[in-house]
Amino acid sequence: MTDKVNFHFDIDGDNFTSAGEASVRIKKLLREMGFSPDTIRRVSVAMYEGEINMVIHANGGSADVDVYGDRIEIILADKGPGIPDIDLAMQEGYSTAPDNIRSLGFGAGMGLPNMKRYTDDMRIESALGVGTTIYMTVKT
C-alpha cells in the first residue's frame, strides 16, 4: 500500500489542560484502523511528548500523522524559539521548562529522549527564532 492517510491537528498553545487531546485522538483512530497495541502506544506517547513540548516552549504548533502500509510518520512543527543545542536537549534530565510547568509533573527532561526511544527514527530541524520541526517514524 503506497497510499497514505493523513491526520492533521492544530495544537493550542494557550490551553495546558487540553494538551494531549491530539494524541488521545490519534490513539483512538489507530485502534480503529487495527494497529497493534505496541504500535499505538509508541506513536501516541511520542506524539504526546511532542504536544507537551510545543505547549511549554513554542505556544503551540501543528501535528501531522501520516499512516502508510508499513510505517507511521509523525511531523510536529512549531514557530517557537528553536533549540540552541539539540545534543544537549536530547540528554535525559536536561530541561528548560519553567517552575510552574514542573509543578504539574512536566519538565523532567524526558520528553525528547522518550520520543527517540519510542520511535524507529527521529530527526530534529531547528532554527533559532524560526521554529522547530520534528520528524518521527514508527514502523508497523
Next chain:
Amino acid sequence: MTVRELAALPEFEAVCLPDGEREILGGYAGDLLSWVMGRASEGDAWVTIMSNVNIVAVSTLADPACIVLSEGVAPDGDTLERAKEQGINILTTSLDTFDACVRIASAL
C-alpha cells in the same frame, strides 16, 4: 485483582470508577509524567501525588488499570470530569506512596 476489589480495601476509596472490572497486573509509582509514560506498563496501578488534569491524558496513553492518588491527595475538579469522560479509574488513599505500594503489592 480488579480495580473494584482494590477500591474495596479499607485503605482505598474510589472517586471515579468507570471501569471497575479492569484487572490490575502490577504497579508503578512516580510523579514525573514523562517518566511514567516511558516506564509504566499497561495494567499497572499507578501511584502518584499528581492530581492535575494531565494525569488523565497520561493514563489514556500509558493505559494503567487505575490511578491511585496517595498521601491524601484529592483530584482537581477538571481531573475528575475528564477521567469520567475518558473512562479512567481513580482511587485515593491517605497512605503515603511507599505504604500504598506495599499495600497494593500484598493484595495482588
